[in-house]
Amino acid sequence: MNITNNSVISGPTPFLVPSNSPIVVLLYRYVLGFIFLFGFTGNLASMATFMQTTLRATSTAFLFLILAISDTIFLFVSIFDFVEVGLTQEPILLTSYDNLCRFRWFMKGFTQFCSAWILVFVTIDRWLRTSFPFKANKWCTHRNVIIVTICIIIIGISLHSHMLSAQFFGKFVPGVATVACGPVQLWAPYTLFFFVQL
Numbered sequence: 001m002n003i004t005n006n007s008v009i010s011g012p013t014p015f016l017v018p019s020n021s022p023i024v025v026l027l028y029r030y031v032l033g034f035i036f037l038f039g040f041t042g043n044l045a046s047m048a049t050f051m052q053t054t055l056r057a058t059s060t061a062f063l064f065l066i067l068a069i070s071d072t073i074f075l076f077v078s079i080f081d082f083v084e085v086g087l088t089q090e091p092i093l094l095t096s097y098d099n100l101c102r103f104r105w106f107m108k109g110f111t112q113f114c115s116a117w118i119l120v121f122v123t124i125d126r127w128l129r130t131s132f133p134f135k136a137n138k139w140c141t142h143r144n145v146i147i148v149t150i151c152i153i154i155i156g157i158s159l160h161s162h163m164l165s166a167q168f169f170g171k172f173v174p175g176v177a178t179v180a181c182g183p184v185q186l187w188a189p190y191t192l193f194f195f196v197q198l
Contacts, residue, residue, distance in 0.1 A: 028086035074111040091174035098170040101181035
């Protein structure tokens with residue numbers, strides 16, 4: 001007596017569920033691990049160096065200290081991607097994934113913006129010190145660095161605040177490195193703005 005089991009176990013088909021390629025997983029695991037190791041070490045060394053009393057007296061060192069803090073915040077926010085894509089290879093913290101998406105993308109964009117503009121002002125500071133050495137003590141001060149930093153922060157927050165809105169941004173395809181977070185409405189004008197303008 002032959003009894004055959006013709007039941008079919010249905011599950012998601014592999015071509016409908018996007019996943020990370022093995023190359024992406026290896027890049028996230030090893031390259032991000034390498035970046036974290038040397039990034040945290042370098043930023044902590046920079047902070048320790050530029051916090052010394054003799055170096056704190058210059059505006060350039062103060063800008064480099066702020067830059068190291070901004071880069072360290074970016075690295076902390078990126079740890080989530082390292083764990084999700086490089087280590088576990090599946091979505092984590094799904095109950096609060098929308099909020100994490102919004103916060104992570106806001107902080108990544110904000111800290112990248114701040115770091116880039118701080119580097120621009122380091123260049124301007126160095127140019128002022130070499131081109132106008134007699135006026136540098138008047139222009140290159142801690143007070144001006146604080147004013148510039150506050151302006152950078154305000155502009156950065158205003159440019160990236162749309163990512164904090166639950167109506168626009170959130171979970172897209174959790175666990176997939178390139179599309180884990182994104183616009184919540186596929187055909188809205190915001191989607192075009194997000195993928196083309198950003």
